[in-house]
Amino acid sequence: MFDNIRNLEGIIESLRLEEVMFRNNSNYTGNFLNADEYYIQAWEALAELSDEYVEIDWTYSVLYKFSFPGMIKFYDLCKEHSRLNKINFKKNPYVTAAEDYVRTAIDNAYVRNIAWNLWIPKKIVKKKKYIFLIETGCYFDDYIDMLDLLYEIRDYYDAQSKILEKELHGKVKVIKLPADKKETRKAA
Amino acid sequence: MRYELDLDLLRRKLSRARLQRENPKYLIKQPEGELAESLSYLIENVLKPLFAGEQIHSSDLDFNAFDGGDITDLYDFYMEHYYDGTSDWQRLGTVYNLCKNAVPLTNTVSFI
Numbered sequence: 001m002f003d004n005i006r007n008l009e010g011i012i013e014s015l016r017l018e019e020v021m022f023r024n025n026s027n028y029t030g031n032f033l034n035a036d037e038y039y040i041q042a043w044e045a046l047a048e049l050s051d052e053y054v055e056i057d058w059t060y061s062v063l064y065k066f067s068f069p070g071m072i073k074f075y076d077l078c079k080e081h082s083r084l085n086k087i088n089f090k091k092n093p094y095v096t097a098a099e100d101y102v103r104t105a106i107d108n109a110y111v112r113n114i115a116w117n118l119w120i121p122k123k124i125v126k127k128k129k130y131i132f133l134i135e136t137g138c139y140f141d142d143y144i145d146m147l148d149l150l151y152e153i154r155d156y157y158d159a160q161s162k163i164l165e166k167e168l169h170g171k172v173k174v175i176k177l178p179a180d181k182k183e184t185r186k187a188a
Numbered sequence: 189m190r191y192e193l194d195l196d197l198l199r200r201k202l203s204r205a206r207l208q209r210e211n212p213k214y215l216i217k218q219p220e221g222e223l224a225e226s227l228s229y230l231i232e233n234v235l236k237p238l239f240a241g242e243q244i245h246s247s248d249l250d251f252n253a254f255d256g257g258d259i260t261d262l263y264d265f266y267m268e269h270y271y272d273g274t275s276d277w278q279r280l281g282t283v284y285n286l287c288k289n290a291v292p293l294t295n296t297v298s299f300i
Contacts, residue, residue, distance in 0.1 A: 005266070008266060018246035019259060020256075022246065022251040029247060030246035030247035031245070148256075
């Protein structure tokens with residue numbers, strides 16, 4: 001009766017983190033619910049999901065760089081789709097829909113104190129291989145919602161890649177055989 | 189830190205105590221209606237073990253049995269039905285926990 005659970009808010013956050021991880025990461029093995037350390041676990045999961053992160057000392061912000069495999073594949077397919085349909089790459093409906101999706105997902109997510117940029121590459125070059133950038137400010141602490149958002153974006157690109165691939169390569173290719181040569185009679 | 193409990197003082201203070209409300213919150217309210225299956229699952233597998241002081245490993249939970257919204261509902265459920273943040277209740281809780289965790293001492297008692 002008197003035993004209020006110490007730091008239940010922290011345990012609830014820890015449970016939320018575990019729920020996000022189990023739902024999105026098939027290799028995740030779990031953890032003890034921990035009100036004091038969930039914060040570190042969430043940060044580690046975020047860092048692991050990113051391709052690279054840079055801590056900026058003078059602003060206490062962190063720049064996370066992402067290039068999910070599905071993203072790279074998606075933009076490669078968009079390039080092919082644009083070429084085949086003779087559409088400007090940046091005006092390709094798949095490219096614009098993806099940008100809109102990311103913007104809406106970020107707007108709807110409960111993540112504050114961040115800045116982001118979706119760099120839409122026409123060509124993946126080594127120097128600029130990161131497609132999606134997020135900078136978290138010094139007061140940022142919505143790590144669990146951020147993880148959920150990133151998994152959502154990753155899944156979107158995976159799903160769209162499959163759709164686009166089916167559209168581009170899924171059709172049965174009809175190989176046109178050369179037409180039979182018409183018999184022509186030589187004039188005697 | 190060593191604590192000494194003056195049972196006589198405690199008895200006198202308790203006898204003078206007045207409940208602040210007619211329906212004190214610590215009488216745990218029974219939820220109205222039937223709970224959702226997903227929330228019941230969380231109460232059984234998260235809240236009750238926590239009350240018992242047990243640690244919970246997430247791999248022991250069935251994450252198909254509930255979703256993120258149920259976790260928020262669990263917190264609301266706890267706050268509504270179990271938590272009492274009033275200072276009197278907190279102080280009484282401190283005394284209760286001190287008594288519960290106190291190491292018993294033996295003493296000579298004279299019987300008539």
